[in-house]
Amino acid sequence: MSDYDVIVVGAGLGGLTTAALAAKSGMKTLVLEQSDIIGGCCSTFEVDGYKFDVGASIVEVIQPLERLFEMLGGKISDYLELIPCDPIYSFITDDGQRFSIPTDIDETTELVKRIAPEDVEGWHRFCDKGLSMIEEMMDAVMLSPMNTFSEAMQLGMKNPQILKFAPTFARTHQGVIRSFYKNPVMLQSAAFQSYFAGAPPELGSGVFGYIALSEHLGIYYPRGGMIGIPNGIAKAGMDYGLEIKVNQKVEKLLMENGTAFGVKLENGSEITAKLVVSNLNAQVTYLKLVGPHNLPGWAVKAIASYSNSMPCPMIYVGLDKKPDLEAHHTIVTSSLESMNDVWNNFYKMGIIPETAMSLVCWPTEADPSLAPEGRHILNFLCNAPAPYAPKGDNWDRLKGWYKDAAIKELETYVLPDARDHIEYIQVSTPLDFERRLLHPEGGIYGLFSDMTTLAMFRPRSRSKAVKNLYLTGSSTHLGGGVPTTVASGIVTAKYILKDFG
Secondary structure, eight states: OOSEEEEEEOOSHHHHHHHHHHHHTTOOEEEEOSSSSSSTTSOEEEETTEEEESSOOOEEOOHHHHHHHHHTTSOGGGTOOEEEOSSSEEEEOTTSOEEEEOSOHHHHHHHHHHHOGGGHHHHHHHHHHHHHHHHHHIIIIITSOOSSHHHHHHHHHHOGGGGGGHHHHHSBHHHHHHTTOOSHHHHHHHHGGGGGGTSOTTTSBGGGGGHHHHGGGOEEEETTOTTHHHHHHHHHHHTTTOEEESSOOEEEEEEETTEEEEEEETTSOEEEEEEEEEOSOHHHIIIIIIOGGGSOHHHHHHHHTOOBOOBOOEEEEEESSOOSOSSSEEEEOOOHHHHHHHHHHTGGGTOOOSSSEEEEEOGGGTOGGGSSTTOEEEEEEEEEOOOSSOTTOOHHHHHHHHHHHHHHHHHHHTOTTGGGTEEEEEEEOHHHHHHHHOOGGGBTTSBOOSTTSSGGGSOOSBOSSSBTEEEOSTTSTTOSSHHHHHHHHHHHHHHHHHHHO
16 A cells, blocks of 8 residues: 555645645645755745745736635635735836836826837737736636647637637747837837746747736735745645655655656655656656656657756845835846847857846835845846856856846946945855756756747646656646746646546
């Protein structure tokens, strides 16, 4: 007899979501997390009284979270408090303009009239088409299994209203936004979100071009830090008997005749289960935990063919002074052409760019309790994206230089005397993310996501190569990000309950 019905490897949002739903269904479920905290990139750590978010900095498109807690018999407010963030962003453009985008669509219309009057009509079309697509596609696409073309076709047949939006998936991010805007500032305001999916505008899927609009439906920050989301999911699961163990690194899956039946831990102990779910990067799952010798040749070639997502260096700053900011997020952006150029001629060449998008997150604007009284926190992306392996150098040696570059960026755009008010600063490089979170090459979104690597083109939630193995998280379904990884967990749970429920 197995020790558990389900073992989930990794306590990221996808893993916790699948685990909580499995426990709700009556399955004896265990989550094993190699770190000392849960949540993966959506987590929070404390240093000297400052609580810094590891990576994710807000949650937008909260429908998957709402649906998850409904499936668990409750609602979001039963398990966490989400603080609305308004304005959505403050922008600093490459020509020096500064403005803030409010949540309210009518107020944003007035802003567009002021900064880009030629694009008011395009903004109205963007809203009309985008809001309709978001409403009609949310449950139908985001929360539905799409591992195969057959499933995708069945989805279209059951929801014929979504077929009119199919061309959006075949377009690029920049193709979508250019169909609405001509003004460079408007293009900038809707282009940088392509990096939220881990790709430049010229490669990112067109569906992500509507992220800029979805944010007008609300963006939120969890009280207590981003770890509030995984903590809430974990609490809901534990109400149904879910077990979670941290500091438990899984070394191998237990395999017999092509079937997974448990895990072997770093300390040598073994735990058996009827099925195993991996929330780890899909390449780590197959090539390390399963092992090439346990896979058919086609599976080894297929999983090895994927590229990992872009890494994202983070700078965590504790200040003894309020920064000169207006919003939870401030974007120092550049032109759409510059974003593509940075990707092709810097990032892909292994060169750290000197200029690109920077994002400054100010979480103490929403929740002052994250820092000692009178202090503030900034979580900061500087000159993103940056390569995992800088040509002719390494991140351990570059940390000091990168930290100084970040401080200069803060002094230029946020706080002229920042250097005099920094009480704590830490740089987390792509190499650090790889070591801490086991993300190969520091890739924060699992595998690279463009229009050719989503849904049925991604590793399957129900493994085709290994019986009783399921995958969830940013390597599957629709890729990385809070809503999409929660959605991946729901999709994986649907497969499990269909197979074992």
